[in-house]
Amino acid sequence: MSDTTAHAGQKQTHGFQAEVKQLLQLMIHSLYSNKEIFLRELVSNASDAADKLRFMALSDGSLYGNDGDLKVRISLDEAARTITISDNGIGMDEKDVISHLGTIAKSGTKEFFSQLSGDQSKDSKLIGQFGVGFYSAFIVADKVTVRTRKAGLPADAAVEWESAGEGDYTLTPIVKETRGTEIVLHLREGEDEFLSRWKVESIVTKYSDHISIPVEMWQEGTPEREEDGETIAATEGQFKAVNKATALWTRDKSDISDEEYQAFYKHITHDWNEPLSWSHNKVEGNANYTSLLYVPKKAPFDMWNREAKHGLKLYVQRVFIMDDAEQFMPSYLRFIKGVLDSSDLPLNVSREILQDNKVSQSLRKGCSSRALKMLEKLAKDAEQYALFWQEFGQVLKEGPAEDAANKDTIAGLLRFASTQNDGSEQTVALADYVARMKEGQDEIYFLVADSYEAAKHSPHLEVFRKKGIEVLLLSDRIDEWLMQHLPEFDGKKLRSVAKGGLDLSKLDDEETKQAQQQTEEAFASVVARFKTALGAQVKDVKVSHRLTDSPACVVTDEYDMSTQMIKLMESVGQKAPDVKPIFELNPEHQLVKHIADEQDEGRFTQWAEVLFEQALLAERGSLKNPASFVTRLNSLLLSLAK
């Protein structure tokens, strides 16, 4: 059946990249109960190879040779116990084979694999973030032989790759009469079910029905026979397509089942999981395109890797043009997968052309808004959306800074932890918050801290607790950045409770307001003493109306850089501006009252310093000079102990 012959004596042995060995082991272990997917993966690769050839042939038609009918064929050999998947696509030369079938060429792979723990069940879950791909052949095969000849190369430039999926593989130059790739799986003991034509055909229909080229299997001929007195002529054996062979996204939505959408997702992504949601749209009019977008269930391992590829699979008038066309999805939606088929772009479009092109800009707009609509729909199901948020919430938080035009929609999709709930789960939407706002409250309050615990116990929350006003508790690294780009929602300002200028007076009755004013007046001289004692360390000293349990706190002036932002800048080695805090005192606190009565100015200053540094510590989590704080505190404690 094979159209290949070997050159003599030029076999070489190569070792797999260490990560391939790990991937192979884990994959076989994790996918054992779902082994039939190897066929989907190999047929997917064959169909991709056809897509790539068709694309290359746009500029060089001679690549087709005399074989322009692109297809995949699956052959079974019961005696040899092999299953062979062959295609007449782009093929590979020796260099391609080494880099594609001996290594994993994704950036960040090494780092990812170094995180594996050696505990198989834990690692199996992690490995699911990787695409399945070619190596899945080893789930059912104990030896795999790949024979391949790249389009445009002569028959004697073909290569044979062979491996038992352990430490190494061999490469042998061979002669292959036809273009493309043939993959022979030598089935493991006990995997004979894959020699059944019926079984294989049903797998192809299940997973690969939508592939745009035919997937053919051998159909035995039938001898001449009599039926109801009629003679039915003999038929010859032939290869026959077992799939629909129509690209899924070109079909009518109403004709496509959920299973077909799911199978197509796995075909384009090689993901192990089902997608969380999808959205299929045909647009006609000023712009003409079809998009089929998916939200995955799990984040890929390289979501935070800057060099990682993302984006849609681009087709122009059904012809595959490129993978990972990132121009159509903003970076904060980089987790969206799918296909875009445009009728307005030229067939010879390149990445460079896409960069700066009116059509691609309008496609990007269309695709972003489709993706956001899909998320809005998903958000209606709180449970499903929680799954989404856990995986991709942090990425979506980049949105308001990146996509000003869709800021409101993105804001509506954000979820936060809040004083309303007990746990750190981010489940509160801004709209939920607004619906719960107190009468007279016209701002949305939030607090950014290093951790959920730090936020939850911050002294800034005291007055809000007392008044029963909800505060959003933010502690992700990106949150400070996010809030800088989210000044308002639904016409309401978002305000940090750690900033000066906090005015809750609208929520107070007249009596409270008057009482506050009286306290301020009565405390004016103490405030002045604190100002003198702390001098240039503070921007101002004020009587606080936000504290109930703590003696004092520091806040940043409304238009100064926030403490969290300063910390963020310092953590990436940037010089942050020297922002002086405003020191706020709780006049009702015993300690403050005690200090106010201190007559000795030297001791007063010591107290003032300790109180101030304590407040700084609570706010920033560290002090510039902790040792002097400890010395001061100890000397005060000693004097009290006397």
Ligand SMILES: Nc1ncnc2c1ncn2[C@@H]1O[C@H](COP(=O)(O)OP(=O)(O)OP(=O)(O)O)[C@@H](O)[C@H]1O
């Ligand atoms: N039938 C084939 N014809 C030509 N090239 C192939 C074929 N099968 C695999 N390849 C090459 O080998 C590469 C690796 O395949 P593999 O399925 O492991 O990963 P992938 O499809 O690139 O990515 P992933 O599975 O992670 O999404 C492919 O990208 C392709 O370049």
